[in-house]
Amino acid sequence: DTEVTQTPKHLVMGMTNKKSLKCEQHMGHRAMYWYKQKAKKPPELMFVYSYEKLSINESVPSRFSPECPNSSLLNLHLHALQPEDSALYLCASSQARALRYEQYFGPGTRLTVT
Amino acid sequence: QQQVKQSPQSLIVQKGGISIINCAYENTAFDYFPWYQQFPGKGPALLIAIRPDVSEKKEGRFTISFNKSAKQFSLHIMDSQPGDSATYFCAASEGRLTAGTASKLTFGTGTRLQVTL
Numbered sequence: 001d002t003e004v005t006q007t008p009k010h011l012v013m014g015m016t017n018k019k020s021l022k023c024e025q026h027m028g029h030r031a032m033y034w035y036k037q038k039a040k041k042p043p044e045l046m047f048v049y050s051y052e053k054l055s056i057n058e059s060v061p062s063r064f065s066p067e068c069p070n071s072s073l074l075n076l077h078l079h080a081l082q083p084e085d086s087a088l089y090l091c092a093s094s095q096a097r098a099l100r101y102e103q104y105f106g107p108g109t110r111l112t113v114t
Numbered sequence: 115q116q117q118v119k120q121s122p123q124s125l126i127v128q129k130g131g132i133s134i135i136n137c138a139y140e141n142t143a144f145d146y147f148p149w150y151q152q153f154p155g156k157g158p159a160l161l162i163a164i165r166p167d168v169s170e171k172k173e174g175r176f177t178i179s180f181n182k183s184a185k186q187f188s189l190h191i192m193d194s195q196p197g198d199s200a201t202y203f204c205a206a207s208e209g210r211l212t213a214g215t216a217s218k219l220t221f222g223t224g225t226r227l228q229v230t231l
Contacts (some may be wrong), residue, residue, distance in 0.1 A: 004157075005157040042203050042221035043158065056218065079133050081182075090157050094217060101217040105157035 003027075004106035005038075006091050012112045015081060021109045022027040023091030031055075031096040032074040033103065034066060037088040049074060050096045081113045117141050118206050120222030127229050133191040135225045137204035140185065144206040146217065149178065149189050152201045152224075161202075162189070194229045201226050 004025045013019050023032065031050045035043035048056035049068040063085075065077040074091055091106040119138045127133045134159040137147075148163035164171045164187065171178045177190040191198055204222040 006157075040224070040226075041222055043219075045218065048218070049231075088155075102148070102160055102163065103219060104160060104215070105150075107157045108155075110155070 004104055006089075006095055006106040006109050008109060010110045010112075011070070012114060013078065013081065014072055014114055015083070017079070017081075018079045020078065021076040021089055021091075021111075023076075023093075023106055024072055025070055025093040025104075025106075027093060027104070028071075029093035029095055029104075030071055031094045033092040033094075034064075034074065034076050035090040035092065035105075037090055038107070043090055046091060047076075076109075081111075083113050086111055086113045117220045118222040119174065120204050120225060124226045125228070127191075127194045129194065129196060129229055129231050130151075131194050131203055131229075133189075133194045133198065133227055133229070135189045135204070135227070136186065137188065137206075137222050138186045139206050139220075141206070141208060141220075142185070143208040144220075146207040147177075147180065147187050148179070148205050148207075148219070150203045150205065150221075152203065155217060158203060189224070191227075194227075195230045196231060199227055199229050222230060 006020045034046040037043045046060045047066040050067045063080050067075040088108040090108045092103045094103040150158035151160045151161045152158040162173045162176050164180050166182050175184045175192045202225045205219045207217040
């Protein structure tokens with residue numbers, strides 16, 4: 001099973017709202033990722049967690065706040081977003097071992113900021 | 115700086131034909147090269163991947179050809195079907211950033227494939 005689940009599927013939020021995106025995997029992967037994808041563009045890495053610790057932050061604005069409460073869950077907390085933050089937000093997971101690079105993506109959350 | 119260049123941007127192939135998508139990279143530290151298939155509104159799905167110690171890998175109708183000296187790799191879709199119509203992304207990873215941590219994928223810009231009847 002290579003399933004990564006994400007909730008919600010769609011989210012519309014105002015610029016003053018606070019919302020959270022959730023990602024879950026049960027593959028025993030210890031690396032989890034958040035990506036942002038704009039239309040007709042490749043996924044753009046935002047954050048990487050390895051063994052529940054933040055490993056990479058690609059200079060993402062602080063209005064995006066990741067959290068990894070346990071090895072199966074990954075959250076992305078959103079606050080005071082801008083309309084240009086509207087995008088497909090993708091979660092992915094992989095093993096955190098040498099030579100096991102395969103990343104598996106979830107279906108994404110379509111975020112619209114009004 | 116774009117480290118993985120992908121071409122063509124779009125491709126139209128007749129049903130039963132061969133679809134070919136090319137990628138070139140610059141970073142010689144890359145050691146893992148996956149291809150992802152993405153349908154509209156869905157997440158990318160890992161299609162096939164190769165490491166630089168082999169020159170070709172085949173899985174069903176999908177084949178990756180890899181040329182280490184030229185720093186190029188390509189995806190061939192044999193007997194293309196309308197259901198293959200999607201956007202394809204090549205990617206590359208330079209492996210472990212530090213021991214026990216995650217890999218970091220660098221994506222190509224994507225190729226929108228349309229397979230016509």
